[in-house]
Amino acid sequence: MEMTGAPARLRGRPSWLLNSAALQATRLVNDGFAAVGARRYHYKLLATLEEFGPASQADLSRRGGVDRSDVVAAVNELAERGFVERAVDPADRRRNIVTITEAGTRHLEHLDEVLAGAQDALLAPLSAAEREELVGMLGRIVEHHS
Amino acid sequence: MEMTGAPARLRGRPSWLLNSAALQATRLVNDGFAAVGARRYHYKLLATLEEFGPASQADLSRRGGVDRSDVVAAVNELAERGFVERAVDPADRRRNIVTITEAGTRHLEHLDEVLAGAQDALLAPLSAAEREELVGMLGRIVEHHS
DNA sequence: GTGGATCGTTGGCGCGACCAACAAGTGGGT
DNA sequence: ACCCACTTGTTGGTCGCGCCAACGATCCAC
Numbered sequence A, B: 001m002e003m004t005g006a007p008a009r010l011r012g013r014p015s016w017l018l019n020s021a022a023l024q025a026t027r028l029v030n031d032g033f034a035a036v037g038a039r040r041y042h043y044k045l046l047a048t049l050e051e052f053g054p055a056s057q058a059d060l061s062r063r064g065g066v067d068r069s070d071v072v073a074a075v076n077e078l079a080e081r082g083f084v085e086r087a088v089d090p091a092d093r094r095r096n097i098v099t100i101t102e103a104g105t106r107h108l109e110h111l112d113e114v115l116a117g118a119q120d121a122l123l124a125p126l127s128a129a130e131r132e133e134l135v136g137m138l139g140r141i142v143e144h145h146s
Numbered sequence C: 001g002t003g004g005a006t007c008g009t010t011g012g013c014g015c016g017a018c019c020a021a022c023a024a025g026t027g028g029g030t
Numbered sequence D: 001a002c003c004c005a006c007t008t009g010t011t012g013g014t015c016g017c018g019c020c021a022a023c024g025a026t027c028c029a030c
Helices: A014-034 A040-052 A057-064 A068-080 A102-122 A128-144 B014-034 B040-052 B057-064 B068-080 B102-122 B128-144
Strands: A084-088 A096-100 B084-088 B096-100
Touching: A014 A040, A014 A102, A014 B014, A014 B102, A014 B128, A040 A057, A040 A068, A040 A084, A040 A096, A040 A102, A057 A068, A057 A096, A068 A084, A096 A102, A102 B014, A128 B014, A128 B128, B014 B040, B014 B102, B040 B057, B040 B068, B040 B084, B040 B096, B040 B102, B057 B068, B057 B096, B068 B084, B096 B102
Parallel strands: none
Antiparallel strands: A084 A096, B084 B096
């Protein structure tokens, strides 16, 4: 039952395991999102808006670690579907204040369910205690490099 | 340049942590590889060749989980720099038997050192015992989805 | 032989993570 | 009041990685 034909040099490397697991996670999440016409950037932006309230695109960029140019595209797509609204900031006419709509909030909740399902599928072979441990260790790694 | 406070919805999600950690790993590895003009596919192919001996491109594709078309490009690049040799299989003229050269072996060893350094930098905040645990859990996840 | 499979190769796709440049707008210093 | 430095949104790229479709050439079973 061993499909792990990968070279031994790779099989034990944390960076390779991390990439493989992340690729699997990405596949699960993307499949779920694609079924409702969404992608990861959409979730990131909607989640940021829902948590911190209306923000300019530059703020969204900084907060979410997304490039300004990529925010433009994602906001375009979200606005096109009515999940978000763009309005020029009267106090600073360079800025677009982006606001999540009710439909956007509902969409976000839907994406949350999809995402939760993906986590379960991803971590299936791990116990609840192990999942916590994994999250803790990954969190420390991520925080350390920031 | 950094997300000083990603949304809580994301911060705790295994899939997001996995992607963030993997991105960091990728950055570390790529930076090291780029310094010697290599990329990840190169290492994968060279490691496979060194461990299992000469193989056709289709074999390399299957063994390394790399698409046939991507093997073509990587073998081109490796052959151009003398790390690998292509020869038509006389027993089956469809096949190219790819062989690692001595220069290729040396290159691989160099890449191994680079890679080892990247692992250390990546896992800096984790103890030796924790690293083993992490590798174990990730391994189970990867194996489960294969 | 003929048909079906396999091999290398070309060319393409989409996503995510970037970067450079620009016009419009803002604010501080003088 | 003016200029300069900076920010913001936007356009238009680059690169790597993971894929997929199709083609001519070759091989193998029948």
